[in-house]
């Protein structure tokens with residue numbers, strides 16, 4: 001392999017890592033602009049494991065209900081039973097690489113779990129927790 005080819009290969013191999021850093025830091029900047037500060041992995045983990053009671057059905061809900069508490073393992077959808085790929089980016093490099101995807105699921109999953117949309121602070125804390133798993 002000549003040098004140029006090695007350079008190009010190295011560049012291509014590094015793209016997934018940049019992509020992840022970009023999606024997460026873009027969102028962190030957005031959540032900061034919306035009033036979030038000092039995003040904290042411990043707060044994110046606590047919220048991830050916290051149980052909420054659904055106002056209508058009275059059942060207990062948490063992020064772990066579909067994604068499980070061990071984010072290096074596959075999850076299972078609480079309603080449909082469908083498998084969910086592991087959340088930890090170290091196990092599943094596709095995780096947290098697309099802003100659109102992350103936003104869409106934050107909306108849906110916060111509404112289902114907390115009964116409302118998450119605040120900018122909560123979403124920043126979730127990312128702080130998830131991105132280093």
Ligand code: HEC
Nearest residue numbers: 062063065066078084085095096101102105109110113126
């Ligand atoms: C009812 C089941 C369910 C619950 C509860 C749930 N999720 Fe999810 N989540 C999913 C599904 C399904 C997907 C999309 C499929 C996938 O990404 O594997 C997803 C995807 C995501 C993604 C997108 C990740 C990416 O790489 O794009 C994030 C972030 C996420 N969930 C966060 C949360 C948070 C935070 C909570 C708790 C507030 C939560 N989820 C609760 C089912 C759930």
